[in-house]
Amino acid sequence: MGGVRVMQCQVFLAALYLIVFIRGASGISCYVCSSKNGSDTSCEDPFHPAYSTFAQDCQVPKQQHIGKFPANFCVKITGTSAVTSESLMIRTCVLENMDSQCGVFKFGEEQLKGCILTCSYDGCNPAPPPPRAVFLSVVLPLLIAAPLLYR
Secondary structure (H helix, E strand, O other): OHHHHHHHHHHHHHHHHHHHHOOOOOOOOEEEEEEEOOOOOOOOOOOOHHHOEEEOOOEEEOOOOOOEEEOOEEEEEEEEEOOOOOEEEEEEEEOOOOOOEEEEEEEOOEEEEEEEEEEOOOOOOOOOOOOHHHHHHHHHHHHHHHHHHOO
8 A cells, every 4th residue: 555655656746847847849938138238227137027028938049050949048148348348138048058157258259247147947037046946846846745655
């Protein structure tokens, strides 16, 4: 009888994982906007998502390929030009993980000082991801399943 409950719990956790973490062929959904020297105040920090575009299932071009492909990551790029001192804020979706980092980087033909913040869940690019996201996606399902294991 106890083995049946354990198996039921395993099936429940596997189904929960598939529902929450598997996206299939659809892309990630991200906020998409850009602002140069505050030209779009709703894109700047503090961020105003109600006045910004939320792109569902982002599709982006891929180098040396025809067409667009489902994006895997959202990104927030913020920086100041080393040459002109102009500020730049970009929120968009991308194919590749850009590894969250701060410092000096090249964007297009311009050298910027700022941050590139990459994340991998829908709508995550208004700000850096909160630490509780890890709790909600990993620990919470375990807490829900624990009583099923010990009945």
